[in-house]
Amino acid sequence: INLFNSAIHENNTLTPVAKLQYLLSVLSNEPFNLIKSLPISDKNYEVAYNILKVRFLSQRHLTSLHLNKILDLPTIHHIAKQMRNFITIYSETTEALKGINTDITTNNSLLSAMLLRKMDSTLLKRFEHFQFSQTSTMQQPDEIIKFLSQECNEAKQAFLYSSSSSISKQPQSEYKKTSLMT
Incomplete structure (x- = not known):
C-alpha cells in the first residue's frame, strides 16, 4: 500500500x-x-x-493477522531448513508489526515463552544448557532468535561437513591413475 x-x-x-x-x-x-x-x-x-x-x-485487523502468523508457527526441530524458515517468518512478521507501530519484541515474556514452546525437546535442552544456564531471568525474544540462528548455522555447517566426508568415502575406481609424463 x-x-x-x-x-x-x-x-x-x-x-x-x-x-x-x-x-x-x-x-x-x-x-x-x-x-x-x-x-x-x-x-x-x-x-x-x-x-x-x-x-x-485497520490497525486491529493487521495486528491480528500478524500475531496469528506468529501463533501458528510450527514446532521446530534441530533441522537447519526448519529453523531458517521459522526465523524468516518470525522476522518478517515482527518487522511488519513494527511498521504499524506495534513492537512486540521488547520486554515480552509471553512471546519468549511462546517461542520456547515452539522448540522440540532436543532444541530446548540445547537452549537451556548452552545459552542461559547461568541466568534466572526470562530471555528476550531477540536472544531466542539469535540462539536459533546460531543453531541453524551450526546445523548447516555440520551437514556440509558430513556431505563432503560422504563424498570422499565413495569407492575409488579400480583403475589407478597414471601419469602420462614419465
Missing part, C-alpha cells in the same frame, strides 16, 4: 479517474470484488480507496 500511496494516491498530476483505473488494475480477489461495481468516476476513486482502507488497513 505504501508503494501505491506514493506512486498513485499522493500523485497530484493524476486525475481521480486515472487513480481509480490504476487501483482496479492492481487488485484481485476480494479487494477487487469490493469495488469492481463502482462506476469509473472522479468521486468514486475516494469511495473505492476508503472502502479498501477501512476493510484492509
Whole structure:
C-alpha cells in the first residue's frame, strides 16, 4: 500500500479517474470484488480507496493477522531448513508489526515463552544448557532468535561437513591413475 500511496494516491498530476483505473488494475480477489461495481468516476476513486482502507488497513485487523502468523508457527526441530524458515517468518512478521507501530519484541515474556514452546525437546535442552544456564531471568525474544540462528548455522555447517566426508568415502575406481609424463 505504501508503494501505491506514493506512486498513485499522493500523485497530484493524476486525475481521480486515472487513480481509480490504476487501483482496479492492481487488485484481485476480494479487494477487487469490493469495488469492481463502482462506476469509473472522479468521486468514486475516494469511495473505492476508503472502502479498501477501512476493510484492509485497520490497525486491529493487521495486528491480528500478524500475531496469528506468529501463533501458528510450527514446532521446530534441530533441522537447519526448519529453523531458517521459522526465523524468516518470525522476522518478517515482527518487522511488519513494527511498521504499524506495534513492537512486540521488547520486554515480552509471553512471546519468549511462546517461542520456547515452539522448540522440540532436543532444541530446548540445547537452549537451556548452552545459552542461559547461568541466568534466572526470562530471555528476550531477540536472544531466542539469535540462539536459533546460531543453531541453524551450526546445523548447516555440520551437514556440509558430513556431505563432503560422504563424498570422499565413495569407492575409488579400480583403475589407478597414471601419469602420462614419465
